Structures are given as structure tokens and as C-alpha cells.
Amino acid sequence: MEQITIDTKNYQLHAACCSDRGLLRGNNEDNIYFDGKYLKPESNGTGGILSAAYDVPLDADERGIFFAVFDGIGGSQYGEVASYIAAHTADAYCSMILDYVDGDDPDLIVSSLDMLYEDLNIAVFHGSKEFDAYHMGTTAVSLFLYNGRAWCSNAGDSRCYLLRSGSLSRISEDHSTESAMKALGFSGFKPQLTQYIGMDPAEDQLTASHAVLPFRKGDTFLLCSDGLTDMVSEDMICRILAESSAPEDAAAALIRTANENGGLDNISVIVIRI
Numbered sequence: 001m002e003q004i005t006i007d008t009k010n011y012q013l014h015a016a017c018c019s020d021r022g023l024l025r026g027n028n029e030d031n032i033y034f035d036g037k038y039l040k041p042e043s044n045g046t047g048g049i050l051s052a053a054y055d056v057p058l059d060a061d062e063r064g065i066f067f068a069v070f071d072g073i074g075g076s077q078y079g080e081v082a083s084y085i086a087a088h089t090a091d092a093y094c095s096m097i098l099d100y101v102d103g104d105d106p107d108l109i110v111s112s113l114d115m116l117y118e119d120l121n122i123a124v125f126h127g128s129k130e131f132d133a134y135h136m137g138t139t140a141v142s143l144f145l146y147n148g149r150a151w152c153s154n155a156g157d158s159r160c161y162l163l164r165s166g167s168l169s170r171i172s173e174d175h176s177t178e179s180a181m182k183a184l185g186f187s188g189f190k191p192q193l194t195q196y197i198g199m200d201p202a203e204d205q206l207t208a209s210h211a212v213l214p215f216r217k218g219d220t221f222l223l224c225s226d227g228l229t230d231m232v233s234e235d236m237i238c239r240i241l242a243e244s245s246a247p248e249d250a251a252a253a254l255i256r257t258a259n260e261n262g263g264l265d266n267i268s269v270i271v272i273r274i
Helices: 079-100 106-130 178-183 234-243 247-260
Strands: 012-020 030-033 050-055 065-073 137-146 149-155 159-164 167-170 209-214 220-224 267-273
Touching (some): 012 247, 030 079, 065 220, 079 106, 106 137, 106 149, 149 159, 220 247
Antiparallel strands (some): 137 149, 149 209, 159 220
């Protein structure tokens, strides 16, 4: 794994987020975990741009920073409740997980993130029983920044991107039937999720995807729900991130562009710039 040295005196980590209902949905089924905050289930979004700043590096003497986007699924099956339970559980368990991660053992960090995703899954699954909503669930994508590295984890099709030196790359892995549908020649249908938060642990094994890479000055990370990626091309996302002078500007432009292109779904974004 690449070793890098970061000078804490040179720069900060700046982040901004926004969750928007979009133009057609009656409510917001997305949620976020940002700077220790998340949305109530009856919320229609963040009501604007939230921002935060942190000193870097986030090293072994610090506890790291955790960001996440959750996109409730199931429509009438309480998607907003599922995403809220996941965000609330992330908040409740985040301190414990971060305290558990002490030092610079990548395997331990991945194990800790797996533990967190298992806790999210169990909490949402038990919530589905309480609401008698069998298909209640949520996607999840998260970014944990610690000791000069970024750990991306996800379950479902909410995504994490990295803009570095003008090039945009997808860090997360979509868990859906999209590739199988394309191979069979099906088009015009929304792919089904093969992994999500809220799966029955007695029937299905939740397998979150993880990726780790060193972060460096100038990097911009984006976490988003599919309300963005279904409405805005990756080329346009790259252009907006590259041309925005601050994360707040990028978050606002991404939400605005998704709505200008139809705003068919709830839209949530977290933009993190090193």
C-alpha cells in the first residue's frame, strides 16, 4: 500500500452536503450522516447546504471522520424510515467503531466497517418487522478518512466517486442486476438491488464492498444517491466538481443540475475536498 506523508499545516478537509426531495417525489426517502448530523424521517431534506471543515492529516492519534449517504428503497414500504434507522444507527455506533480503530491496521479497519454495516443491516431488518414492511430497506455508501487514507464502503447502488487531477473514477461497486440485464438485452427497466441494508440475515448474507486508497491534497470525493447519477452523467459530474471553487458550490450545482434534468428522485450529495 502506498505510503504518503501529509503536512497538517498546509491544508484542511472541507466538506458540504445537501439532501433534496427532487421535483416529483412527495417525500424524501434519503438520509445522510454528516458532521455528526442526520435527518428526521419526516424531513424533506437539509433545507440548503451544510458545511464543515477539519484539520488533516487524520492520523493514529485522532479518530477519523465518517460520512455516509442512505437511499431508502421500497416506495410505500417506509423507505424514509429505513434510511433514518440506518443514519441513526451509524450515529449510535460510529463512536464505538472509531474508538475500536486504534492504530494503522487496514484489516482491523475493514473488519470494523464490516461490523458497522452488519449493525446497520440488523437494525433496519428489525425495523421492517416492527412496521410489517417486508421490503423495507436502504442503500448505503460511506467514506471513512483516517491516517492519510480513505476507506469507501457500500451496499446497493449509491455511489462514491473520486476526482483527482481532473479525472473522475468510481470507487464504490454497484450491487445490482444491471450487468445481467444488459447481457440479456433488457433495457428501460430499473435494475434490482442484489445487496442493501435491511436484508434478512437468516436468508441472505450482507456483503458490503470496501475500497481503500491514500488521499492527497487536491482530491475531491463525492458520495451520492442514485437521484443524482440517474439524472446527471458522469462527464457532467466531473465537470461540476472540477469547476466548482468550493464543496458548497459543487453540492449546490449537482442538486440544481439533477433537478433541471427532471428531478425524478430524491437527491443527496456529500462533497469532500482535501
